[in-house]
Amino acid sequence: MMNLLLDITTNAVDWSRAQFALTAIYHWLFVPLTLGLAVIMGIAETCYYRTGKAFWKEVARFWQQLFGINFAMGVATGIILEFEFGTNWSNYSWMVGDVFGAPLAIEGMLAFFMESTFVAVMFFGWKKVSKGFHLASTWLSGLGATISAWWILVANSWMQYPVGQQFNPDTMRFEMTSFLDVAFSPFAVDKFCHTVTSSWIIGAVFTVAVSCWFLLKHRNQELAKASIKIGSIVGLCASLLAAFTGDNSAFMVSKVQPMKLAAMEALYNGGNDQSLTAVAWVAPFKQPDYENEAEAPLRIGVPNALSILATRTLHGYVPGVNDLIKGYKKDDGTQEPSMQYKIESGKKAIAALQSYRKLTAGKKYTRETLPAEARTQLNTLMANIQYFGYGYIKDVHDLVPFIPVNFWCFRIMVGVGCLAILFFLVTLWLVYKKDVSRYHWLHIVAIVMFPLAYIASESGWVVAELGRQPWTIQDMLPVGVAVSDIPSGSIATTFFVFLFLFTTMLAVEISIMCKQIAKYRMPVVNQ
Numbered sequence: 136m137m138n139l140l141l142d143i144t145t146n147a148v149d150w151s152r153a154q155f156a157l158t159a160i161y162h163w164l165f166v167p168l169t170l171g172l173a174v175i176m177g178i179a180e181t182c183y184y185r186t187g188k189a190f191w192k193e194v195a196r197f198w199q200q201l202f203g204i205n206f207a208m209g210v211a212t213g214i215i216l217e218f219e220f221g222t223n224w225s226n227y228s229w230m231v232g233d234v235f236g237a238p239l240a241i242e243g244m245l246a247f248f249m250e251s252t253f254v255a256v257m258f259f260g261w262k263k264v265s266k267g268f269h270l271a272s273t274w275l276s277g278l279g280a281t282i283s284a285w286w287i288l289v290a291n292s293w294m295q296y297p298v299g300q301q302f303n304p305d306t307m308r309f310e311m312t313s314f315l316d317v318a319f320s321p322f323a324v325d326k327f328c329h330t331v332t333s334s335w336i337i338g339a340v341f342t343v344a345v346s347c348w349f350l351l352k353h354r355n356q357e358l359a360k361a362s363i364k365i366g367s368i369v370g371l372c373a374s375l376l377a378a379f380t381g382d383n384s385a386f387m388v389s390k391v392q393p394m395k396l397a398a399m400e401a402l403y404n405g406g407n408d409q410s411l412t413a414v415a416w417v418a419p420f421k422q423p424d425y426e427n428e429a430e431a432p433l434r435i436g437v438p439n440a441l442s443i444l445a446t447r448t449l450h451g452y453v454p455g456v457n458d459l460i461k462g463y464k465k466d467d468g469t470q471e472p473s474m475q476y477k478i479e480s481g482k483k484a485i486a487a488l489q490s491y492r493k494l495t496a497g498k499k500y501t502r503e504t505l506p507a508e509a510r511t512q513l514n515t516l517m518a519n520i521q522y523f524g525y526g527y528i529k530d531v532h533d534l535v536p537f538i539p540v541n542f543w544c545f546r547i548m549v550g551v552g553c554l555a556i557l558f559f560l561v562t563l564w565l566v567y568k569k570d571v572s573r574y575h576w577l578h579i580v581a582i583v584m585f586p587l588a589y590i591a592s593e594s595g596w597v598v599a600e601l602g603r604q605p606w607t608i609q610d611m612l613p614v615g616v617a618v619s620d621i622p623s624g625s626i627a628t629t630f631f632v633f634l635f636l637f638t639t640m641l642a643v644e645i646s647i648m649c650k651q652i653a654k655y656r657m658p659v660v661n662q
Contacts, residue, residue, distance in 0.1 A: 146627075147620075147621065147626060148614055148615050148618050150623050150626035150627050150630060151223040151618045151619070154223060154626055154633060155216075155223065155224075156600070157633060157634060158212065158215055159216060161640075162209065162213055163593060163596055165205055165206075165209030165644075166209050166213075166284065167333065167337040167338070168338060169202065169209050169334075170277070170281060170284060170331060170334035170338065171337045171338015171339060171341065172201060172202040172205065172338045173202065173280055173281070174335055174369055175198050175339070175342050175366060175369065176195050176198040176273060176277075177274045177277055179194040179195035179361075179362075179365060180195035180269070180273050183195055183266075184266055190361075193657055193658065194358055194361055194362060195273070196261075197358065197657070198342070198362070200651060201651065201652070203258060204648055204651065206254065208643075211640065212637065212640070220235075222619065222621075223619050224607070224618055226617050226618060226620075227607055227612060229308065230612060230617075231297075231308070231608060231612070233308055233309065233310045234293060234300045234310070235290055235294075237317070238290040238317070238318065239290055241286050242282075242283050249275065249279035249282065250275075250278075250279025251279075253273075253276040254276045256269065257272045257273050260272060281331060284330065288323060289323045291326065291599075292322045292323035293320070293608075294606075294608050295322055295326075295603055296320055296322035296323075296387075296392075296609060297309070297609060299311055299314065299315070299320070300312055300317070302520055302523070304492070307492075325380060325383045325384045328376070328383070329381050329384045329595075332373045333377045333552075333591075333592055333595065335370070335372075335373035335376075336370055336373045336377060336555055336588055337589065338369070339373060340370060340585050340588040341366075341585055342362050342365065342369075343362075343367060343562060343581045343584075344581045345362075346358070346359035346362040346366065347359070347577065347581035348652070350571070350572045351579075354656070357657070358657050359572075360566065360571060360572070364566050364567070366562075367559050367562045367566060370555065371559035371563060374559060385444050386445065386447065389444070389446070391609065394456070394536065394602075395536065395603055396445060397454065398456070398535070398536045398538045398542065399542060400412050400441060400542070400545075401423065401538055401542045402430075402441070402453065403425040403428055403429065403456050403457055404429060404456075404457050405452065405453045405458045405463070406452065407442065407450050407452050407453075408449075408450050409439070409441040409445070409451075410437055410439060411440030412431070412434055412435075412441075413437055414435050415430075415431035415432065416431060416433045416434075417431050417539050418539060419539045419543060421539065422535075422537060422538060422539070423538055423539070431542075441453055446466065448466075454471070456535055460473065460474045460531050460532075460534070460535070461473050473531075474525070474531040474534055475531055477525040478522075478528050480522040480526075481523055481524060481525030481527070482525075483526075484515070484516050484519035484522065484523045484526055485523065485526040487512045487513070487515035487519070490512040491512040491513050494509040524608070524610050524612050525610070527613050527616050528605070528613060533605055536601055536603070536604045537604070540597060541598050544595070544598045545594070545598050548591045548594040548595045551587050551591035551594075552591060554584075554587070555591075558580065558581075562577065
């Protein structure tokens with residue numbers, strides 16, 4: 136059972152965070168390409184089903200081969216990621232396993248088996264099942280991967296916005312009170328939509344980049360042109376949807392994680408009529424002196440845009456870092472308490488829980504038969520339970536995430552996203568109106584866009600995860616309390632083992648992918 140007063144070294148916390156970040160970053164190199172290529176190969180096979188032309192069958196099979204290589208790597212890293220909850224984050228798993236485990240279990244039992252089953256039919260069933268059944272298997276493989284992503288993102292979103300649960304002081308666990316609230320929280324819906332559409336962008340960019348490489352090499356040109364059309368349409372639609380869903384996600388962040396929004400904007404002192412930062416100079420490796428700086432140097436903003444994004448009103452109030460630390464009055468007239476007040480309330484909750492546990496240890500009481508002193512402690516605990524996690528925070532400034540990383544990663548994500556819209560517009564126009572094989576500059580730009588898209592995708596996850604620090608679960612459980620009490624040296628050792636393993640896996644995938652693309656020669660078929 137979890138100890139309320141943990142004595143875990145800082146090194147153990149840092150190494151646990153580093154190892155989980157390493158695993159998550161490598162895992163996310165494979166997942167978006169899986170989700171994106173699922174759409175590309177599904178559209179290609181749909182064209183084959185509708186036209187009956189063998190050309191489209193070959194197009195679909197080519198992209199399915201690359202999908203399969205990437206799919207296998209993603210499964211391997213994902214399994215390791217889930218095991219780390221039990222090895223490195225056992226206190227977290229103990230406290231919230233009743234809630235957090237449900238979506239992960241559903242993902243494993245339903246979505247993963249679904250995609251695995253239909254992937255087998257997709258690869259080995261071309262001559263064994265009907266065209267309609269094979270087409271359904273292809274789309275269901277992608278749907279299974281997408282459903283798998285849904286449950287993973289539900290679990291992640293619950294960590295950002297913990298709804299549908301209540302704390303049980305007798306078991307020392309947060310227990311689920313509403314599965315529907317957990318599964319369909321607005322935060323989860325927005326995160327899923329934004330994550331999946333951004334993954335489609337990765338798949339589309341990859342499709343266009345590989346096709347443009349074929350054009351540069353003067354090979355498989357008909358496949359390349361057809362694939363560029365599919366990739367550009369999917370990419371443009373996905374880019375516009377990602378912009379829309381990103382706006383909704385930012386609005387949700389402003390409601391439930393205002394400190395993350397303040398860090399993303401390097402907003403030190405908030406207020407009404409807040410502008411959205413277009414450019415500013417935030418030193419990349421040093422936490423700014425937000426207590427004494429009015430705003431980031433050289434800042435240029437879009438007037439009132441941040442107020443619109445965060446409050447959906449032109450003149451809405453948006454709190455900055457200092458406002459959140461000191462407390463502020465909301466637009467509805469209610470007072471948001473200071474961080475120091477939350478810390479003191481959290482300490483009261485922890486102290487009351489300790490007293491309650493001592494008074495009831497080894498005895499069986501119902502709520503009606505609790506002794507008066509135990510009931511008093513329980514009432515104190517529940518009155519302050521919303522600030523329970525703050526009781527472990529030693530200094531209010533520990534509640535401010537590292538602003539430079541959030542600020543710059545957010546701008547990288549948005550900047551590349553805008554570039555992707557322009558890229559797909561230009562590519563779509565050229566492939567339909569011109570001879571796209573003649574524009575070598577476009578081919579080079581497409582190849583460069585592929586790593587840029589990945590950088591933007593990873594940057595988005597960095598903002599999502601580092602922006603909520605120091606919380607493992609927002610307001611409930613800081614990272615220093617969530618980790619396992621194991622030697623930091625053991626974690627450091629496995630960190631470097633995983634670094635070697637994942638880097639090798641990535642190198643192997645890139646090598647296999649490149650060889651598969653380089654050797655591919657499309658057979659002469661009826662178009």
